[in-house]
Amino acid sequence: MNTTANTTFDQPDTTSTTSSCPFFTRFGRRLPRGFAAAAAGLDWRTLVDTYAPSSDHFHLSDFSRRPLGRGITAYEAILATRTAGDAPGEFTAHRLTTESCGDVAAMSDMLGQVGARTEIERFHQYEGHSFGQTESWCTILRASCGRRETWALGFGQTSSDASISALLSAATLLHLR
Numbered sequence: 001m002n003t004t005a006n007t008t009f010d011q012p013d014t015t016s017t018t019s020s021c022p023f024f025t026r027f028g029r030r031l032p033r034g035f036a037a038a039a040a041g042l043d044w045r046t047l048v049d050t051y052a053p054s055s056d057h058f059h060l061s062d063f064s065r066r067p068l069g070r071g072i073t074a075y076e077a078i079l080a081t082r083t084a085g086d087a088p089g090e091f092t093a094h095r096l097t098t099e100s101c102g103d104v105a106a107m108s109d110m111l112g113q114v115g116a117r118t119e120i121e122r123f124h125q126y127e128g129h130s131f132g133q134t135e136s137w138c139t140i141l142r143a144s145c146g147r148r149e150t151w152a153l154g155f156g157q158t159s160s161d162a163s164i165s166a167l168l169s170a171a172t173l174l175h176l177r
Contacts, residue, residue: 022042022047023039023047026128032122032124034142034151051169052154052166053173058080058168058171059081060078061078062077063076063164064077071101073106074098075097077096078093078094078095081116098110103163104120107167116174118167118174120142120143122141123141125140126140136155138155139159139163140153141170143173143174150170150174152166152170152173154167
């Protein structure tokens with residue numbers, strides 16, 4: 001999946017110290033400019049709790065792809081949603097379909113179908129390393145909807161999984177908090 005098309009890449013914030021950055025410890029990179037300032041002083045658990053909220057509002061239980069040719073793929077997903085007014089544990093399942101040229105665009109369209117439009121303003125992606133072994137991927141997004149903006153984190157075993165996770169985090173932060 002080519003996740004670099006039509007995205008903005010910021011230079012890392014060189015004002016933060018790498019020794020005090022829990023993200024640097026895990027991914028060997030500084031947080032993007034702007035996000036580093038917003039996350040300054042947060043430990044790893046607080047950073048994740050704040051910018052990668054759990055899937056308690058959007059739960060992706062299925063996500064399938066079927067190539068159609070010419071770079072277009074048909075996507076189908078079951079996305080369970082919980083709104084702020086729902087009782088704890090109460091979800092509504094949506095079977096969603098779309099055709100797109102990539103996983104992130106497909107998930108963005110599906111979020112729009114359930115009323116949680118999320119626009120990606122900035123996109124950063126990193127592969128984590130520990131003792132020379134790949135741990136996981138992390139995607140950092142600056143996302144917006146109307147006048148609301150937020151930074152969001154997502155993690156996954158693949159770059160695509162991390163991107164979808166970050167998009168779901170962004171939708172939660174923009175629409176449900």
